[in-house]
Amino acid sequence: MTEPTSARTTAETAEDAIEDTEAAETLQRLRGSIDNIDAALVYLLAERFRATKQVGRLKAEHGMPASDPAREEQQLARLRSLAIDAELDPEFAQKWFTFVVAEVIRHHVEAAEDR
Amino acid sequence: MTEPTSARTTAETAEDAIEDTEAAETLQRLRGSIDNIDAALVYLLAERFRATKQVGRLKAEHGMPASDPAREEQQLARLRSLAIDAELDPEFAQKWFTFVVAEVIRHHVEAAEDR
Numbered sequence: 001m002t003e004p005t006s007a008r009t010t011a012e013t014a015e016d017a018i019e020d021t022e023a024a025e026t027l028q029r030l031r032g033s034i035d036n037i038d039a040a041l042v043y044l045l046a047e048r049f050r051a052t053k054q055v056g057r058l059k060a061e062h063g064m065p066a067s068d069p070a071r072e073e074q075q076l077a078r079l080r081s082l083a084i085d086a087e088l089d090p091e092f093a094q095k096w097f098t099f100v101v102a103e104v105i106r107h108h109v110e111a112a113e114d115r
Numbered sequence: 116m117t118e119p120t121s122a123r124t125t126a127e128t129a130e131d132a133i134e135d136t137e138a139a140e141t142l143q144r145l146r147g148s149i150d151n152i153d154a155a156l157v158y159l160l161a162e163r164f165r166a167t168k169q170v171g172r173l174k175a176e177h178g179m180p181a182s183d184p185a186r187e188e189q190q191l192a193r194l195r196s197l198a199i200d201a202e203l204d205p206e207f208a209q210k211w212f213t214f215v216v217a218e219v220i221r222h223h224v225e226a227a228e229d230r
Contacts, residue, residue, distance in 0.1 A: 030170050
């Protein structure tokens with residue numbers, strides 16, 4: 001005969017195993033969604049850089065400055081507001097935007113220097 | 116009578132003015148596209164964080180580590196390949212991904228600490 005404690009342990013272990021399998025399945029499903037979203041983000045970022053590269057060329061051709069603080073301030077305020085609406089941390093949205101804009105300005109400066 | 120040089124200068128100035136107006140219109144059009152893309156990016160980032168927050172909770176509940184280097188390596192390789200396909204600088208895609216993942220891991224660690 002199996003000891004009651006031992007039987008209980010086996011049942012608990014089986015339950016834990018089921019729970020772990022469910023957790024693994026949920027993790028896989030969520031990771032699939034993250035991968036889909038990441039692909040969409042990469043293609044959108046590519047499209048954004050196509051547009052900013054055109055802006056960079058235009059600015060270089062017309063001798064406009066690479067950065068435009070007033071425009072960036074407007075963009076930042078708008079993105080923070082959109083982030084709140086989307087339930088995304090506005091501080092993260094701001095850090096993210098600053099990161100992307102730094103890369104854009106680097107491209108603009110390069111475009112101006114290449115002329 | 117106007118001096119030929121002066122007339123030429125006036126014509127050139129008029130041409131320059133038309134060119135500048137066209138450039139300003141193009142800039143406005145491109146900025147409109149960038150703003151649309153940014154709104155889409157913010158909503159997608161929000162959706163990504165919803166998914167990673169669920170992953171964070173799941174990992175905290177099951178005592179899984181907050182970061183998963185093998186998974187991150189796979190994601191990075193895939194994103195670099197997608198970036199090349201989308202004509203986005205893969206170095207930028209990598210920097211961007213590292214930036215986003217750092218924020219996600221910060222959330223996961225917080226989720227684990229809150230338990």
